[in-house]
Amino acid sequence: xxxxxxxxxxxxxIFPDLxxxxxxxxxxxxxxxxxxxxxxxxxxxxxxxxxxxxxAAWFGVNALFLMKSYSLFSFMFGVGFxxxxxxxxxRGVGFAGxxxxxxxxxxxxxxxxxxxxxxxxxxxxxxxxxxxLFLFRNASQKTLIVWGCIIYAIQILLVSAIxxxxxxxxxxxxxxxxxxxxxxxxxxxKALEIFGSAGFAETAAYRVSEYLSGFxxxxxxxGFGAFAxxxxxxxxxxxxxxARASATIWKPARRFALPVGLxxxxxxxxxxVDSHGMTDPRMLLGLVLVTIGSPFSTFxxxxxxxxxxxxxPGPVTVxxxxxxxxxxxxxxxxxxxxxxxxxxxxxxxxxxxxAAQTIGVAFLTALFSVAFVSLWxxxxxxxxMEAILRNWxxxxxx
Numbered sequence: 001x002x003x004x005x006x007x008x009x010x011x012x013x014i015f016p017d018l019x020x021x022x023x024x025x026x027x028x029x030x031x032x033x034x035x036x037x038x039x040x041x042x043x044x045x046x047x048x049x050x051x052x053x054x055x056a057a058w059f060g061v062n063a064l065f066l067m068k069s070y071s072l073f074s075f076m077f078g079v080g081f082x083x084x085x086x087x088x089x090x091r092g093v094g095f096a097g098x099x100x101x102x103x104x105x106x107x108x109x110x111x112x113x114x115x116x117x118x119x120x121x122x123x124x125x126x127x128x129x130x131x132x133l134f135l136f137r138n139a140s141q142k143t144l145i146v147w148g149c150i151i152y153a154i155q156i157l158l159v160s161a162i163x164x165x166x167x168x169x170x171x172x173x174x175x176x177x178x179x180x181x182x183x184x185x186x187x188x189x190k191a192l193e194i195f196g197s198a199g200f201a202e203t204a205a206y207r208v209s210e211y212l213s214g215f216x217x218x219x220x221x222x223g224f225g226a227f228a229x230x231x232x233x234x235x236x237x238x239x240x241x242x243a244r245a246s247a248t249i250w251k252p253a254r255r256f257a258l259p260v261g262l263x264x265x266x267x268x269x270x271x272x273v274d275s276h277g278m279t280d281p282r283m284l285l286g287l288v289l290v291t292i293g294s295p296f297s298t299f300x301x302x303x304x305x306x307x308x309x310x311x312x313p314g315p316v317t318v319x320x321x322x323x324x325x326x327x328x329x330x331x332x333x334x335x336x337x338x339x340x341x342x343x344x345x346x347x348x349x350x351x352x353x354x355a356a357q358t359i360g361v362a363f364l365t366a367l368f369s370v371a372f373v374s375l376w377x378x379x380x381x382x383x384x385m386e387a388i389l390r391n392w393x394x395x396x397x398x
Contacts, residue, residue: 014321015245015309020076021324021370022305026069028334028366029061029359034120035338036350036358038188039210043355044277045188054355055273061359062269063262064297067225067290070122071298074226076327077126078233079242081133086237099134102393103127109332109385114211115204117335121211122226125218129227136231141238148231152295155224159291162220163284170281181279195343195350203343221287225294250306258300264293323374326383330369337365 033042043049043058084102088095110123136144169177194206236242241249268289275283308317323330340346341361353361373383382390 013243013245013309014313014317015306016076016079016242017321017324018305018309018317019072019302019324020327021320022301023069023072023076024324024327024330024334024370025363025366026065027073027331028362028369029065030069031118031120031334032338032358032362032365033058033061033355035118035335036342036353036361038191038351039119040184040187040191040278043273043358044275045351047351048355048358049273050354051356057356057359059266059269059273062272062286062290063266066265066269066272067294068261068265068297068301070222071225071229071294072301073122073327074126074229075233075236075298075302077130077226078133078230078235079237080233081130081137081230082234082237085137095137096134098393101395102389103130105389105392106130109328109389113332113335114207117332117339119207119210120218121335122222123331124211124215125223125226129223129230132227133230133234136234139234141235144231144235144238148228148235151224151231152228155228156288156291158220158224159284160288163281163288166279166284167281170279177279181277184278192351196348197344200343200345203345225291229298245306245309247306250303253299253303254307255303257296258303261293261295261297261300264289265297268293319374320370322377323370323372325377326373326386328389329376329383329385330373332385333369333372334365337368338362 037043037045037048043054049055049058081099084099085095088098104127106123106127110121110125110127113121113123136147139147166177169180190206194203198206233242241247268286268291271282271286271289275286277283309321313321342348342350344350376383380387
């Protein structure tokens with residue numbers, strides 16, 4: 001059975017699968033910055049931006065993908081949650097037990113990802129937030145949208161408050177900020193030591209330690225926004241617009257929301273590139289602008305993807321959509337490739353490539369991961385990681 005035949009038999013549209021594939025590209029381009037250079041400095045590190053091409057590439061990632069790819073990925077998590085509930089209802093089986101097993105499975109994959117591949121894993125956060133999402137399973141479309149807007153507003157306030165605190169610190173307590181800068185430098189030196197010379201076991205221990213210590217900050221910078229998009233994704237299924245690429249809402253999304261989002265994100269992206277690191281208030285102001293612009297850009301991207309999904313899909317569209325059906329496999333594969341490229345027990349390119357080179361590698365990695373799972377799905381019903389997660393979730397039942 002071909003991908004299109006399978007989708008039609010399952011009542012699934014091509015639109016959501018294309019959205020997942022789109023998100024996977026942006027996630028690779030964003031993640032690589034903290035996998036290839038020390039997390040606290042990223043491309044601000046000496047040697048990362050040695051030319052205007054490097055700055056332009058970094059600006060492009062900030063303007064087009066930062067906080068938007070994960071928003072889109074989070075939106076699709078909410079869509080998937082709704083589809084799981086609908087599937088359980090169609091089959092006349094209980095939803096709660098299977099859902100909680102799936103959450104445990106995500107936690108396990110997240111723990112594996114943190115230890116082996118990626119210090120900034122999102123799966124554990126998704127599992128934690130997914131536990132809260134269960135409370136909204138019977139909420140109305142209006143309730144989901146209202147709560148999503150409130151929670152995203154909290155995300156903006158949190159990032160703005162941190163930016164304000166940084167500005168006040170630099171302005172009124174410069175000595176303390178110098179000490180903070182020195183602490184960041186120590187953290188970067190440790191990352192250079194670990195990823196530049198340590199073996200797998202020591203690197204894994206370092207990743208786990210850094211993840212646990214940084215988890216509260218990840219929740220502050222990503223968690224509220226991710227959960228808001230969980231709710232928006234669930235609402236999109238309730239309203240039916242995610243199943244209709246021709247729905248009227250998608251035209252204003254790409255015509256009006258997208259330009260607003262990209263304008264705000266471009267301003268924020270430039271501040272991020274032009275700043276001098278984490279203690280520069282301009283960097284935090286840039287994050288504020290990107291955070292504000294993210295919902296508009298994400299909504300606009302969904303409008304563009306909806307346009308792409310209209311009509312009879314051609315071979316290229318089918319190829320990428322099929323790759324989007326196995327996003328867990330592709331996401332973990334990206335982490336595996338990056339970990340092999342940028343660690344001492346791999347090829348040892350940590351802090352070696354410029355920003356443009358690193359981003360180029362990330363694009364090729366994203367293309368490979370999506371292509372791999374798309375070709376895999378020609379022969380197999382599910383991606384390898386999806387098959388494992390499904391077998392655990394359903395305990396072998398079909």
